[in-house]
Amino acid sequence: MQIEKHKVDELNHQLSAKHTHQFEHIAADVNNVEGVLTKLGAFNVAIPSWALGTGGTRFGRFSGGGEPRSLEEKIEDVGVIHALNKSSSSISLHIPWDIPENATAMNVLAAQHGLHFDAVNSNTFQDQKDQKLSYKFGSLHHTDKAVRKQAIEHNIEVIKYGVQLNSKALSVWLSDGSNFPGQLNFRKAFQNTLESLQEIYEALPDDWKVWVEYKPYEPNFYSTTIGDWGQSYLLASKLGPKASTLVDLGHHLQGTNIEQIVSILLMENKLAGFHFNDSKYGDDDLTVGSINPYQLFLIFNELVEGMDARGMNHATDLGWMIDASHNVKDPVEDLLQSVQAIKIAYAQALIVDKAALVAAQNNNDVTLAQEILQQAYRTDVRPLVAEASLRNGGSLDPVSAYRRLSVREQLISERGLKTVATGL
Numbered sequence: 371m372q373i374e375k376h377k378v379d380e381l382n383h384q385l386s387a388k389h390t391h392q393f394e395h396i397a398a399d400v401n402n403v404e405g406v407l408t409k410l411g412a413f414n415v416a417i418p419s420w421a422l423g424t425g426g427t428r429f430g431r432f433s434g435g436g437e438p439r440s441l442e443e444k445i446e447d448v449g450v451i452h453a454l455n456k457s458s459s460s461i462s463l464h465i466p467w468d469i470p471e472n473a474t475a476m477n478v479l480a481a482q483h484g485l486h487f488d489a490v491n492s493n494t495f496q497d498q499k500d501q502k503l504s505y506k507f508g509s510l511h512h513t514d515k516a517v518r519k520q521a522i523e524h525n526i527e528v529i530k531y532g533v534q535l536n537s538k539a540l541s542v543w544l545s546d547g548s549n550f551p552g553q554l555n556f557r558k559a560f561q562n563t564l565e566s567l568q569e570i571y572e573a574l575p576d577d578w579k580v581w582v583e584y585k586p587y588e589p590n591f592y593s594t595t596i597g598d599w600g601q602s603y604l605l606a607s608k609l610g611p612k613a614s615t616l617v618d619l620g621h622h623l624q625g626t627n628i629e630q631i632v633s634i635l636l637m638e639n640k641l642a643g644f645h646f647n648d649s650k651y652g653d654d655d656l657t658v659g660s661i662n663p664y665q666l667f668l669i670f671n672e673l674v675e676g677m678d679a680r681g682m683n684h685a686t687d688l689g690w691m692i693d694a695s696h697n698v699k700d701p702v703e704d705l706l707q708s709v710q711a712i713k714i715a716y717a718q719a720l721i722v723d724k725a726a727l728v729a730a731q732n733n734n735d736v737t738l739a740q741e742i743l744q745q746a747y748r749t750d751v752r753p754l755v756a757e758a759s760l761r762n763g764g765s766l767d768p769v770s771a772y773r774r775l776s777v778r779e780q781l782i783s784e785r786g787l788k789t790v791a792t793g794l
């Protein structure tokens with residue numbers, strides 16, 4: 371399955387009169403529209419290999435048709451997404467859900483789709499068959515040195531796979547924690563985790579990073595050993611410059627001011643990047659922007675402000691990734707929607723009148739500061755996102771193009787109706 375560019379062009383052509391009208395309208399209003407378009411055009415978000423099939427909940431899983439049955443087919447699916455939106459140029463693998471048996475062939479296939487490999491993720495939150503010791507009571511924090519060692523070795527093996535794929539970061543999420551008070555000595559668990567991560571850190575190639583994800587709950591309902599950004603930041607600081615904190619938007623207690631966390635981590639050069647998703651209650655892994663797009667905008671507002679203050683490259687200096695799980699939607703459609711939502715929030719943040727906002731802040735003009743932010747947020751920037759995609763050879767409207775090109779139908783006819791994505 372590969373999307374032919376001329377078909378995308380034909381669909382764009384049908385939309386072109388309407389698009390031109392809408393684009394010219396907003397272009398007249400936006401300062402430095404070419405600068406905004408260049409930044410939007412350079413922006414890419416990695417697709418997680420585990421989101422290409424239906425995830426399900428603990429109660430059931432309703433697989434859709436044409437799901438990728440192998441790593442090759444996952445790469446193809448990301449190729450479809452990228453051909454349509456030109457903003458998903460990489461795939462993030464989870465090991466051992468994805469084992470790149472033949473890395474050279476995977477690199478060639480990815481390159482054929484204009485893709486590369488983003489961060490590799492390790493998995494010590496499940497027991498694999500043939501695994502000697504169990505992670506029932508944790509992995510890197512375990513009371514038993516032998517279990518910790520097994521988990522460390524797994525992470526080092528993941529780095530080795532990543533090196534073959536020209537990946538540059540190891541992303542670690544642990545489910546280590548405790549389910550009941552008294553079960554765990556917090557301090558020892560933290561120290562064990564640190565020591566384990568130090569051994570993994572030692573194995574990182576020079577140009578690699580390790581990203582430490584945090585999560586306050588589930589599957590450990592009393593405590594998680596890397597439960598919040600403070601604990602992740604502490605680990606990352608003790609580890610050294612190659613380590614930083616990964617923010618998964620769903621991994622916060624309700625009401626947490628995520629944009630403030632982002633701002634401070636960025637200030638300290640300890641923000642690794644994101645697992646984008648949205649949530650209403652917990653780690654729901656919903657489509658980005660489906661529940662709280664204003665929060666997403668506020669996060670991007672801090673990102674643009676903070677990255678500019680540090681002279682960072684928006685497109686390349688942080689890890690931009692989606693982490694999602696789909697129960698009822700076509701995963702590819704969901705991912706297309708997510709990337710669009712991210713680009714919309716980014717575009718809105720780019721058009722904030724920064725000088726006016728700084729002045730309002732310095733004058734403590736609270737009303738004006740809010741007006742300035744909401745002016746940007748309430749602007750319909752979709753024509754900017756569409757124009758950036760068009761200029762890169764992508765679709766003006768990726769979701770509708772995906773449907774009109776009957777991509778899912780083709781995937782079903784190639785792979786069958788009763789497919790379950792490998793992995794999860």
Ligand code: AOS
Pocket residue numbers: 420491543583585618645653693
């Ligand atoms: C789990 O809640 C985390 O978000 C991790 O990033 C995890 O590795 C990923 O979601 C795959 O399940």
Ligand code: ZN
Pocket residue numbers: 543583618645693
């Ligand atoms: Zn995550």
Ligand code: ZN
Pocket residue numbers: 585618620621653693
């Ligand atoms: Zn999560």
Ligand code: ZN
Pocket residue numbers: 618620621645647653654655693694
């Ligand atoms: Zn999540």
